Amino acid sequence: MSEEYIQFSINKKYFLFPVTHIVEVAKDIEIFNIPLAPKEIIGISLIHGKATIIINLTYLLHENAENIAKLDVREHYHYLVFSFENENYAFKCDGFKNQLGIEDNNIIKNIENLNPKIAQNTDGYTSINHHVYPIISPEKIIINIREKLNKKYS
Amino acid sequence: MKDIESDFISESIQAIEKADNSLIELENNPQDLSKIDEIFRIVHSIKGTSGFFELKKLNSLSNSTENVLSALKNGTININSSVVSLLLESIETLRNIILFFKDNQKEPEDNFESLIDKHKKIVEQPKEAESSSAPKTLINLSPLSIENNSLRVKNEAVEKLVQTLADLVMYKNYFNEFTNVVSTNNYHFHDALSKINHTINNLQEQILDMKLQPIGLIWTSMPRFVRNLSQELKKKVKISFQGEQTSMDKLILEKIKNPLIHIMRNAIDHGIELPEDRIAKDKSEIGSIELSAYYEKGHIVVKIADDGAGLDLDKIKKKALEKGLFSEETLNSMSNKDLFQLILYPGFSTSSTVNNISGRGVGMDVVEKSLEEIHGSLEIDSSKDQGTTIYLNIPITLALVKVLLVESQNKKYAIPEINVIEVIDTDSIKLEEFFYDRNFVNYKNKTIPCRDLNEVLGYKNREKEFCSKNIIICSVRGGLYGLLVEKALSLKEFVLTPIPSILSAIQIFQGCILSPDSKIILILNINKIMHGLISNYAPEINEKFNELSNDSIFLINENQAIQTKYIEKIIEIEANKIKIINRKKFYKAGDDILEIKQLSTRNNNPARGSSNFKAIIVNYQTKKLILLLDDYSNKILNDFETTDKPNLITYNKKIIELIDIKKIVGRSK
Numbered sequence: 060m061s062e063e064y065i066q067f068s069i070n071k072k073y074f075l076f077p078v079t080h081i082v083e084v085a086k087d088i089e090i091f092n093i094p095l096a097p098k099e100i101i102g103i104s105l106i107h108g109k110a111t112i113i114i115n116l117t118y119l120l121h122e123n124a125e126n127i128a129k130l131d132v133r134e135h136y137h138y139l140v141f142s143f144e145n146e147n148y149a150f151k152c153d154g155f156k157n158q159l160g161i162e163d164n165n166i167i168k169n170i171e172n173l174n175p176k177i178a179q180n181t182d183g184y185t186s187i188n189h190h191v192y193p194i195i196s197p198e199k200i201i202i203n204i205r206e207k208l209n210k211k212y213s
Numbered sequence: 214m215k216d217i218e219s220d221f222i223s224e225s226i227q228a229i230e231k232a233d234n235s236l237i238e239l240e241n242n243p244q245d246l247s248k249i250d251e252i253f254r255i256v257h258s259i260k261g262t263s264g265f266f267e268l269k270k271l272n273s274l275s276n277s278t279e280n281v282l283s284a285l286k287n288g289t290i291n292i293n294s295s296v297v298s299l300l301l302e303s304i305e306t307l308r309n310i311i312l313f314f315k316d317n318q319k320e321p322e323d324n325f326e327s328l329i330d331k332h333k334k335i336v337e338q339p340k341e342a343e344s345s346s347a348p349k350t351l352i353n354l355s356p357l358s359i360e361n362n363s364l365r366v367k368n369e370a371v372e373k374l375v376q377t378l379a380d381l382v383m384y385k386n387y388f389n390e391f392t393n394v395v396s397t398n399n400y401h402f403h404d405a406l407s408k409i410n411h412t413i414n415n416l417q418e419q420i421l422d423m424k425l426q427p428i429g430l431i432w433t434s435m436p437r438f439v440r441n442l443s444q445e446l447k448k449k450v451k452i453s454f455q456g457e458q459t460s461m462d463k464l465i466l467e468k469i470k471n472p473l474i475h476i477m478r479n480a481i482d483h484g485i486e487l488p489e490d491r492i493a494k495d496k497s498e499i500g501s502i503e504l505s506a507y508y509e510k511g512h513i514v515v516k517i518a519d520d521g522a523g524l525d526l527d528k529i530k531k532k533a534l535e536k537g538l539f540s541e542e543t544l545n546s547m548s549n550k551d552l553f554q555l556i557l558y559p560g561f562s563t564s565s566t567v568n569n570i571s572g573r574g575v576g577m578d579v580v581e582k583s584l585e586e587i588h589g590s591l592e593i594d595s596s597k598d599q600g601t602t603i604y605l606n607i608p609i610t611l612a613l614v615k616v617l618l619v620e621s622q623n624k625k626y627a628i629p630e631i632n633v634i635e636v637i638d639t640d641s642i643k644l645e646e647f648f649y650d651r652n653f654v655n656y657k658n659k660t661i662p663c664r665d666l667n668e669v670l671g672y673k674n675r676e677k678e679f680c681s682k683n684i685i686i687c688s689v690r691g692g693l694y695g696l697l698v699e700k701a702l703s704l705k706e707f708v709l710t711p712i713p714s715i716l717s718a719i720q721i722f723q724g725c726i727l728s729p730d731s732k733i734i735l736i737l738n739i740n741k742i743m744h745g746l747i748s749n750y751a752p753e754i755n756e757k758f759n760e761l762s763n764d765s766i767f768l769i770n771e772n773q774a775i776q777t778k779y780i781e782k783i784i785e786i787e788a789n790k791i792k793i794i795n796r797k798k799f800y801k802a803g804d805d806i807l808e809i810k811q812l813s814t815r816n817n818n819p820a821r822g823s824s825n826f827k828a829i830i831v832n833y834q835t836k837k838l839i840l841l842l843d844d845y846s847n848k849i850l851n852d853f854e855t856t857d858k859p860n861l862i863t864y865n866k867k868i869i870e871l872i873d874i875k876k877i878v879g880r881s882k
Contacts, residue, residue: 091733092624094670095719103713103725105733110725112713146713201715208718 060163064194066156067139069117075185075194078158080141083107085149088138097211099204101151106140109147113138114200116150120177143197161185166194179203220365221262222315228255229308230433236300237436243292252300253282259307270320271310277332278303284336299331301437368463371424375612378420379708382613385413386705387729421462421610428506428515429457431470438474439502442481449488449499450481459506461513462610468587469515469607472580476517476603477502479577484521484601494598496520512589512631513609518602524595529555536561542782542803553593554690557581585723585740588614588629588709592691604691606631614709614726616736618702619685621666625702625734627726628685632739634693635686636701642684654695656686662743663695669721669742687739694743707734765851766862767829769842772870773812774862777849779874781830781837788826800839802830809839810877833878840877 064075083106090102090113101113138149165185170178173193180203182196232255239248260275281300284290306328313321392406432454443450485491485500492498503518530544533555544552555561559578584591589607608614608631616627617636642654654663665681681697688694707726710733716722723738766774784802791809792799798809807830829840853864860871 089732091735093716093719093722093735094672095721096716100715103716103733103735105727105731110710110713110733112715144714146715148713148715205715205718208715212718212720 061160062163063158063160065139065158066192067152068154068156069152070121071153072120073156073190073192074120075159075161075192076139076141077194077197080143080197082140082142082147084155085138085140086136088113088149097204097207099207104138104149106138106147106149111140111147111149114148114150114204116180116195116200119180119200119203141197143201148197148201159187218266221266222311225259225262225311226308228258229304229311231255232304233301233437234433236297236304237440239292240294240297240440246286249282249285252304253279253286256282256304256307259311266314268310268314268320270323270325271307271314274303274310274325274329275307277329278307280336281332290335290338296335299335301441303328303332366423374420375424378417379612381413382417382706383708383727383729385410386707417613421612422460424462424610424612425460426463426466427458427460428466428513429454431466431473432457432504435473435477435504438477439481442478443485443500446482447487448481448485450485450502451499452502452504455503455505456507459508459513460609461607462612464611465587465589465607465609468583469589469605472583472605473504473515473517475577475580480517480519480521480601484519484523486522496598508609509606511609511615513607515605515607516602517605518600520600523597523599523601524553524556524593526552526597529553532561533558550594550691553595554692556593557591557690581740585738587611588631588724588736590631590689590740594691611709613706614724614736615704615706616726616734617685617704618734619666619683619696619698620700620702621670621698622672625728625732626666626670627707627734627736628687628696628739629723629736630704632687632689633685633704634688637684637686639681639684639697654684656693656695659693661686661693661695663697664742665697666737667697667699669696687743689740689743692743694739696739696742712736765849766853766869766871767849768864768869769812769872771867773872774850774853774869775829775831775840775872775874779831779833781832784828784830784839786826786828786839786841800828802839805837807837807839809841811841812872831874831878833874836878838878840872 063078065078065081066073066075068074085106088104088106090104092102093100096102098118099115101115104111104113136151137154139152140147140149142148166183167185168183170181170183170193173181173184173191177193180195180199181193182199184191184193186192232252235248235251239245239252242248256275256278260272260279263269263271263275278300281290281296281303285292285296290296306325310320310325313319389406389410397403435454436452439450439452480502481500485502486494486496488498491500501520503516505516505518507514507516526549529552530541533539533544533552534541536558538555538558539547557577557580561577581591584605584607587607588611589605592604592606593601594604595601608629614627615630617630617633618625618627620626637656652663653660655661663684667681680699683698683701685696685698685701686693687696707728710725710727712722712724712735720741721738722735723741724736726734726736728734765777767777767780768774786800786802786809790800799806800809801807809828827842829842830837831840850864853862853869855862856868860873862869862871
C-alpha cells in the first residue's frame with residue numbers, strides 16, 4: 060500500500076508530510092500572537108474562516124531551537140495548513156518540491172538514527188537517492204505541543 | 214425512509230418525556246384520568262409505528278404497557294406508587310429500546326420478559342381498596358404547548374443559516390464603521406444604510422428565534438428525577454417551575470442540562486433534610502426546589518432554589534483548610550459569599566459520606582466549566598436552614614456574542630458582556646483609592662481586588678509606567694473585581710468561533726471572536742483571571758506581603774516605613790478588647806497575647822476609645838508584638854534608594870525613616 064506525501068523544506072532540510080492531512084497552502088496570513096503560549100506556538104490566524112494555530116515547526120525540529128525561533132515570526136512565507144482531529148493547524152515552510160507516493164515497505168520505522176528532536180515528531184523516514192526524508196507526523200506534533208502546554212499550565 | 218425513521222425517533226423521545234411527567238402528575242392526582250389517556254395515546258402511537266419499522270420487541274413491550282394502562286382506564290386496577298414505578302420503568306425501557314435502535318439500527322438482545330411478566334401480574338391482581346394516602350411528590354408543571362402549524366427543518370440547515378446571518382451582522386458592523394470614516398451627507402445613502410441596518414436587525418431576531426427552544430423542554434425530565442432520587446434518599450421533595458417558556462439556543466439548552474441535574478442532585482442529597490429533621494427545625498416535612506428562568510440584561514438567569522439546610526460555612530472552612538487553599542485567618546475574615554464560592558474548587562466536597570449520588574467532590578467545578586464553555590457564569594447564595602440558591606447566568610445564543618473590546622500592548626482582547634458591570638476612567642480615580650500598588654481599588658466605598666491585564670498576559674511593564682486608562686469592574690461568581698486595561702474600546706456583537714482545543718490549557722482564554730476585518734480576537738476568561746482573589750480586604754493584603762521580597766518596605770505615613778520582612782500581617786484591633794496590665798497594653802491575636810506598641814502618641818490611650826484600630830503584627834526573630842498605626846498609606850515600595858544611614862531611605866527625593874524593629878521588639882517583654 061502506498062500513501063501520498065509532499066516534500067517541503069525548512070532551513071534547507073527536506074521533510075515529508077502526509078497529503079491526506081493537508082488542507083491548503085496559505086500565503087500572506089496575519090498572525091495574532093497568543094500571550095502565555097509556549098514557543099512551540101507562534102500564534103493564531105484566520106485561514107479559510109477557521110481559527111488556525113500556527114505551529115513553530117522550526118522550533119520543534121531544530122537542534123538550535125532557541126535561535127531559530129526568533130526568525131520564525133514572519134508572515135510572508137508559505138504556510139502548510141493541515142487538519143488534525145477536525146481542527147486546523149499550520150506551519151511555515153521555505154518551499155515545496157514534489158508530491159511522492161511511497162510504499163509502506165519503503166518507510167523505515169526505526170527512527171533512532173535521526174536527530175532526537177526530529178525523531179520526536181516523525182513516524183519514520185524514507186531514503187531517496189541516498190537522501191533521508193523524515194516523515195512528519197501530524198499526530199506527534201500535536202501531542203508534543205499538548206504535553207508541553209499541559210506541563211506548563213497544570 | 215431515513216427521514217421517517219429519524220422523525221419517529223425524535224418524536225417518540227419527546228413524547229416519552231411528556232409521558233414521564235404525566236405519570237408523576239397522575240401519581241399526585243389519581244383522579245385525573247385525562248393523564249392516563251395522554252400516556253395511553255403516546256404508548257399506542259409508539260406501538261403502531263414500531264410495527265411499521267418491524268421493531269418486534271418495542272411492539273410487544275408497548276403492547277403489554279398498554280394493557281396496564283387499559284386496566285387503569287377501566288378501573289380494574291388502582292393507581293398507586295408501585296403501578297407508577299412499573300409504568301415509569303416501562304416508559305424508560307421503551308426509550309432505551311428506541312435509543313438503541315437509533316445507534317445500532319436493530320433492537321437490543323434482551324426480550325424484556327421479566328417486565329412483560331410484571332405487567333401481566335399487575336393486570337391480573339385483584340383491585341386494592343381505595344388508597345387514601347396523600348401523594349409523596351407534588352408537581353406544579355404547566356404543560357408546554359405544541360404548535361401544530363410548524364415546519365420541520367433540519368438542524369444543519371438552521372446552523373448554516375445562523376452562520377450566514379452571523380457573517381452578515383459582522384459585515385454590517387464593519388460597513389457601519391467604514392461609513393463613520395468616509396463622511397458623506399448624501400441623504401439617500403444614509404436612508405439606505407439605516408434601512409439595511411433595520412432589516413438585518415429584524416432578520417437577526419427572526420433567525421435566532423428559530424433556534425430558540427423553551428427551557429421547559431429540559432425540565433420535563435426533572436419531576437421524575439426528583440421523585441426517584443428523593444424516594445431513594447427517603448426524603449420528601451416537591452418541585453415547582455416558573456418561566457418554562459424562557460427560550461434559548463438549542464445548543465445552550467443541551468449544555469446546561471447536565472449541570473442542572475448535578476445541582477438538583479446536590480440540592481436533594483445535601484440540601485433538603487430528612488422529613489424528621491425538617492419537622493425538628495419547624496419546617497414543612499416536604500422540601501421544595503424551585504426552578505425558574507427569566508431574562509435579565511440581555512441574558513438568561515436560571516435560578517435553582519431549595520429550602521434545605523443551606524451550605525455549612527464551618528465545614529467549608531474546615532475543608533478549605535484541609536486542602537490548604539487558604540490560611541485559617543484568611544478563611545475567618547472571608548465574606549460568606551466568598552466562602553460559598555469555595556465549593557467550586559475541584560475536588561471540594563463537604564459531605565462526610567461518599568455515595569453513588571454525590572459527595573465525591575467531582576461536579577461543581579465541572580458545572581462551572583460547562584457554563585464557561587457557553588460563556589456563562591454561576592453565583593451561589595445560601596442561608597443556614599433556609600436553603601441555597603444557585604444562579605446560572607447564560608447567554609441566549611452562541612452564534613453571536615456581545616463583548617467589550619479592550620486593548621493591551623496594541624492588541625485587542627474581548628471581555629464577555631455578562632462579566633462587565635462598569636467601565637471607569639482611571640483619571641477619575643484618586644490615587645489614594647488604589648491600594649497596594651494598584652492591587653485593590655475603592656469602588657463605591659468597597660475595596661475590591663484589581664488585576665492589570667498587561668501583567669495577566671505576561672507583559673510585565675507595569676513598574677515602568679502606569680498606562681491603564683480604564684478599569685473594567687467585572688462580576689465573577691457574584692463578587693466584584695477590577696481589571697486594569699490600557700484602553701476600553703466598545704461593546705459590540707461578534708461572531709463566535711471555536712477556540713482550538715490545544716489552547717484550552719491556557720485557561721485565561723475562553724474562546725475567540727472574528728472581527729469584521731477578519732481578525733481573531735481572544736475572549737478573556739475573567740473567572741480564571743480573578744481566580745484565587747478574594748473580594749475581601751485584609752487577608753489579601755497579608756497574602757501579598759508573603760509574596761513580596763525582603764527588600765520591599767511598607768510606607769506607614771509620609772515620614773516612616775517598615776521593612777515588609779518584619780510584617781507578619783495587618784489586623785484590625787477592637788479598642789474595647791485591649792487589656793491594660795501594669796501600664797502596658799495587650800491584645801489577643803489568634804492564640805497569642807501580644808503587647809501593643811504605638812508609633813505616635815496621637816491616640817494616647819486606645820483602650821479608652823470605642824473604635825477599631827489598624828495595626829501590624831511584627832515578627833522579629835520569632836518575637837512578636839503589635840504596632841499600632843494612626844493610619845497606613847497602603848503603599849509598598851521597591852524602588853526606594855538607600856542612604857549612608859542604615860535607618861534612612863529616600864523615595865521621590867523625600868527622606869523616610871525606617872523603623873528600628875529590633876529596638877522596639879527589644880524593649881518589649
